[in-house]
Amino acid sequence: xxxxxxxxxxxxxxxxxxxxxxxxxxxxxxxxxxxxxxxxxxxxxxxxxxxxxxxxxxxxxxxxxxxxxxxxxxxxxxxxxxxxxxxxxxxxxxxxxxxxxxxxxxxxxxxxxxxxxxxxxxxxxxxxxxxxxxxxxxxxxxxxxxxxxxxxxxxxxxxxxxxxxxxxxxxxxxxxxxxxxxxxxxxxxxxxxxxxxxxxxxxxxxxxxxxxxxxxxxxxxxxxxxxxxxxxxxxxxxxxxxxxxxxxxxxxxxxxxxxxxxxxxxxxxxxxxxxxxxxxxxxxxxxxxxxxxxxxxxxxxxxxxxxxxxxxxxxxxxxxxxxxxxxxxxxxxxxxxxxxxxxxxxxxxxxxxxxxxxxxxxxxxxxxxxxxxxxxxxxxxxxxxxxxxxxxxxxxxxxxxxxxxxxxxxxxxxxxxxxxxxxxxxxxxxxxxxxxxxxxxxxxxxxxxxxxxxxxxxxxxxxxxxxxxxxxxx
Numbered sequence: 077x078x079x080x081x082x083x084x085x086x087x088x089x090x091x092x093x094x095x096x097x098x099x100x101x102x103x104x105x106x107x108x109x110x111x112x113x114x115x116x117x118x119x120x121x122x123x124x125x126x127x128x129x130x131x132x133x134x135x136x137x138x139x140x141x142x143x144x145x146x147x148x149x150x151x152x153x154x155x156x157x158x159x160x161x162x163x164x165x166x167x168x169x170x171x172x173x174x175x176x177x178x179x180x181x182x183x184x185x186x187x188x189x190x191x192x193x194x195x196x197x198x199x200x201x202x203x204x205x206x207x208x209x210x211x212x213x214x215x216x217x218x219x220x221x222x223x224x225x226x227x228x229x230x231x232x233x234x235x236x237x238x239x240x241x242x243x244x245x246x247x248x249x250x251x252x253x254x255x256x257x258x259x260x261x262x263x264x265x266x267x268x269x270x271x272x273x274x275x276x277x278x279x280x281x282x283x284x285x286x287x288x289x290x291x292x293x294x295x296x297x298x299x300x301x302x303x304x305x306x307x308x309x310x311x312x313x314x315x316x317x318x319x320x321x322x323x324x325x326x327x328x329x330x331x332x333x334x335x336x337x338x339x340x341x342x343x344x345x346x347x348x349x350x351x352x353x354x355x356x357x358x359x360x361x362x363x364x365x366x367x368x369x370x371x372x373x374x375x376x377x378x379x380x381x382x383x384x385x386x387x388x389x390x391x392x393x394x395x396x397x398x399x400x401x402x403x404x405x406x407x408x409x410x411x412x413x414x415x416x417x418x419x420x421x422x423x424x425x426x427x428x429x430x431x432x433x434x435x436x437x438x439x440x441x442x443x444x445x446x447x448x449x450x451x452x453x454x455x456x457x458x459x460x461x462x463x464x465x466x467x468x469x470x471x472x473x474x475x476x477x478x479x480x481x482x483x484x485x486x487x488x489x490x491x492x493x494x495x496x497x498x499x500x501x502x503x504x505x506x507x508x509x510x511x512x513x514x515x516x517x518x519x520x521x522x523x524x525x526x527x528x529x530x531x532x533x534x535x536x537x538x539x540x541x542x543x544x545x546x547x548x549x550x
Contacts, residue, residue, distance in 0.1 A: 079204045081178075088112055088150045089180055089208040095123040096132070096152050096215050102257060103127070103282055105183075105216040109136040109151040111144055111174070119143040131156065133165040137172050145173035152212040154183040154205070157191035166192040170199035179205045180212030182352060182376045184223035186490070189354040190376050213346055218257070218284030221304065224350050225482070226489060226513040227272065228279045230286045230302050231256065232294035235309040244334025245309050249289065252307055256287035263293040271300045276513045298323075301511055305343040309333065316340050324348065350482025350512060351375040353382065355490060361385065365429030368436075373487055380440045384487050385425070388433030391492030395517055397434035399424035399499040400484040400509070402442030405449060414456065415533060419525025424499045435493060437484045445469070446478030464536040477541060481505055485512030501543045521545055 088110050096108030101124050109132035111120035120143070122135025130138075133155055137144050155165035155177075169177060177196050182189060182205060196203045213220045221229040233252055239245045253259055258278060267274050278286060288294055288303075297303045306325065308316070312335075316327065325342040333339050353373045361370040368385040375382070390396045401424065407417030421436070428434030444452025447469060455468035466476045485508070488496070497518040498506055506516050523545045526534060537543040 079206065081204075081207050084112075084116065085150075085178060085207055088118075088148075089152070089178060090211075091118075091121075092132075092150045092152050093180070093208060093211055093215065095121060096212075098123055099125045101126040101129070103219075103284065105153055105219040107132040107151065107153045109133045109149065111136045111140045111147050111149050113140075113143050113147045114175075119147060128161045131162055131165050134162065134168055137168055140172070146175040148176040148178065149174045150178045150207075152180045152208075152215065154179050154181065154188055154190070155192040155196070156183065156185075156188055157195055158187040164192075164195075166195040169196060170201065174201060176202045177204075178207050179203065180207055181205070181209045181220070184220055184352050186223070189352060190374075191354075210346060217305070220346075221349055222279050222284045224352055224486065226279060227275050227302070228258070228284050228286045229304050230275065230288065230297060231305040231307070232297065232303050233287060233289045233307050234291050234294055235289075236291070238311075239309040239337055242334055242337060245337050248333045248339060249307075249309070253287045253289055256285040258283035258286045260286060260288045260293060261290050263290060263296055270510065270515075271297070271302065272510060272513055273515065275302055304349075305341070308340045308342070309337050310340065312336055312338050314338075316342075347377070348480075350480070350486060351377045353483055353486045353490065356381075363425065363429075365425040366432075368425075371491075373483075373490075375483060378441070380483075382440050382483060382487060383438040384491060385436040385438070386491065387428050387435075388431075390433060390435055393433070393493075394495040396493055396496055397424075397428050397431055397499060397520075398488065398493065398496040399428070399434075399436045399522070400481060400505055401436055401438050402445070402479060403438065403440050405443060406452070413525075413527050413529040415530055416523075416525040420499075420522050423522060423524040427499065435488065435491060435496075437487050439479075439481075439484055442479050445476070446480075447472075447474045459533075464540070465533050466536055466540045477504070481508030482512055485509050485514055488514060501537075501545045503542055503544065519544075523547075 092108035092110045096106040104127050107124040109122045113119045120136035120140030122132040124132045133151055155169055157164050157166045193203055218229040233249055235245055320342050324344055328343050329341040331339055353375050356374050357372040359370050361368045366387055368387050371384040373382045401421050404417035406412040407415045408421055411418055424436055443449050451474055454472055458468035458471055469476050495515045495517055497520055498516050499520050499522045501521055506519050534547055
C-alpha cells in the first residue's frame with residue numbers, strides 16, 4: 077500500500093522538481109531538494125548544477141543550518157551513499173539531524189540502489205520513497221533508463237513536410253531535439269551487429285538521450301522495441317492514430333503548436349522499463365550438482381526477492397551456460413507432473429555442474445507464467461475440463477503469458493554476464509534478454525520430464541507459445 081502523503085508533501089516535492097528543472101547537469105541527473113522545518117516553513121533549497129559541484133541536498137542543508145534538525149527533507153532522487161567528487165549526501169543528512177526524508181525515486185546507479193535509503197533508516201530517520209516518482213524520473217529519462225537497462229532512452233520525433241513548413245512546429249521541434257545529447261538524422265543501415273547492441277554502444281559513449289527526427293527511421297526502431305517515447309505533430313483537427321496506444325504507448329502530454337498544429341507526446345510506461353534490482357546477500361550452497369554461490373537480489377520496484385546460483389567464474393567471461401527459471405511452486409517444490417519446470421531446473425543445474433561454470437537465475441513472481449498461484453490452480457481446473465494451458469488462461473481473463481525477463485537481465489548484468497548460452501526452449505525468453513542489451517550466443521534446448529500428464533501441455537507450448545522442442549511421437 078502506498079504511503080498517505082499530504083497536500084503539503086505533494087506541494088513541497090513539486091517545488092523540489094521545479095528546482096531540479098532549472099539546470100542540466102549532464103551526465104549527472106537533475107536533482108532538487110527542499111527542507112521544511114517543524115513549523116512548515118521552507119528553510120533550505122538546492123539544485124545540482126553539474127559534475128563536481130555540490131549536490132542538491134548539500135546546498136539545502138547549508139542554507140538550513142541548525143534549522144535542519146528535526147525538519148523534513150524532500151528530494152527528487154535518493155541521496156547518494158558513495159564518495160565521489162563530493163561526500164555522500166545520505167551521511168550529511170543524518171549528521172544534520174533531519175527528522176524525516178521524502179524521496180521521489182530510487183537512484184538506479186549501481187553504487188546506490190537503496191543504499192542511501194538504508195543509511196537513513198539505520199540512523200532512525202523516517203524515510204519514504206515514491207512521492208511524485210513518475211515526475212521525478214521524467215526529469216532524466218535517459219539517466220534512469222540507462223541505469224536500469226544499459227541502453228539509451230530513444231525518442232522519436234515525427235513531423236510530415238507540411239508540419240515542418242510551419243515556423244512554430246520547427247521551433248518547437250528544435251527545442252525538443254536540443255534536450256537530447258545525440259540526434260540521429262538517418263537510419264543506421266549496414267550494421268554488422270544487432271540494433272540493440274548498436275544502441276548500447278551509443279550509451280557507452282555517454283549518449284543517454286537519443287532523438288530520432290528522421291521520420292522514416294522511427295518505425296524501424298519501433299519495430300525493434302527501442303523507441304520509448306514519441307512526439308507527433310499533427311494538424312489541429314486530426315486525431316491521434318490508434319496504433320501507438322495499441323502498441324503499448326500512453327499519452328503523457330498534448331499541446332497546441334502555433335495556430336494549425338498540435339503535438340502529442342506518448343511514452344511507454346515506466347513500469348515496462350525493467351525492474352531495479354539490488355544485490356542483498358551471498359553465501360555458499362552445496363548441492364548434488366556441486367557448490368554454487370547463492371546470491372540474493374531484491375527488486376526495489378516491488379520488493380520481490382530473487383536468487384542467482386553461480387558456479388565457477390562468470391564475470392566478464394563469454395559463453396557461460398545460463399538458465400532463467402520462472403518460479404513454479406508446484407513443479408519445483410512438489411514435483412508436479414503437470415509441467416516440466418522442476419525437471420528443467422534439475423537438468424539445468426546438472427548441466428552447469430558438469431560444465432563447471434554457469435548461472436541459474438530464479439525469478440520470483442513468475443508463477444503460472446506470471447498470473448500467480450491461485451489463478452494457476454484455477455487454470456488447472458479448466459484444463460481438467462478439456463481446455464489447453466493457453467485457453468484456460470484466456471477464459472479466466474488472463475494473458476497467455478505475463479512474464480517479463482528484465483529482472484533476469486539486470487541480475488545477469490550485475491554478475492557481469494553479457495554474452496551467454498541460454499538453456500531454454502522459449503525464443504521469447506531469448507528475445508527478452510536481447511531486448512535488454514544481452515547477447516545470446518546460443519539457445520540450447522532443455523527437454524526434460526516429458527510424461528503422460530504434461531505431454532498435451534508441452535505440445536500446446538510448441539503450437540501456441542512458440543516453444544522449440546522435439547517431443548515423443550512428433
